[in-house]
Amino acid sequence: MKLPIHRIIPFSNVEGIGNRTSIFVQGCNINCLYCHNSETIPKDFTSVHLFTVEEMIKEIKANMPFIRGITVSGGEPTLYHKFLIDLFNEAHKMGLTCYIDSNGFFDKNQINDLIQVTDKFLFDVKGIGKSLNKLCFSNFLLENLNSVKMKSERFTISQEHISNLKYLLSLNKIEEVRLVYLKGYYNEEKVIEVIANELKNYPDIPLKIIRVHARGLTPSRAKALKGHIPSKLDVEKLNKLAYSKGIQQINYIL
């Protein structure tokens, strides 16, 4: 079995605690409107490197002793859950921690063995907009979404998605919850309420609010995003709202 790799960043300090090697896999199961790594979405492996576990470990070893761990991002890492179990077991033997940066759309029963060997998840909560859903989600996920229960027509957040967050929180596997803020795209107040409800028993777990921006997006994505880019003031207001709903640790990126 081989892992399709889009790129490896030997040293990163924005993908979890400490200096880490970030590994970006190729292939995602959704298609976010604001995706800045949209070249990682296709499951087309013709132009990417395919690594065995041994080859990955060799890459990681080259960065020691300057890293505390590895973070697998993407794309969506949980698509490769079987490979990652072997990789994480080997990385743990080297004293490294293993994180996953996930969009949260996975079948937790199917990937449970991976969850058990993952130290922490960076978990993206996705507020799902309706009007732009053609661009927001690929047909692949739209098919699945037909069977995914939305909490309400108006604010559209997937219950399965939130149930995955709840499960990881109960296992103490969440390092950080992230929300990319698109103004007027989903009902942000409701989305914040849902997150607050999940974090109320975990006051030390931070929510990171990230102001969406269009820099570096493909022209069609940038066009569709028009009108949904919040001002800095909007982000500060959302931050205050999150505090008022009881979230205690909040970072925001303007």
Ligand code: SF4
């Ligand atoms: S989950 Fe991440 S990689 Fe996948 S489409 Fe969304 S932003 Fe892009």
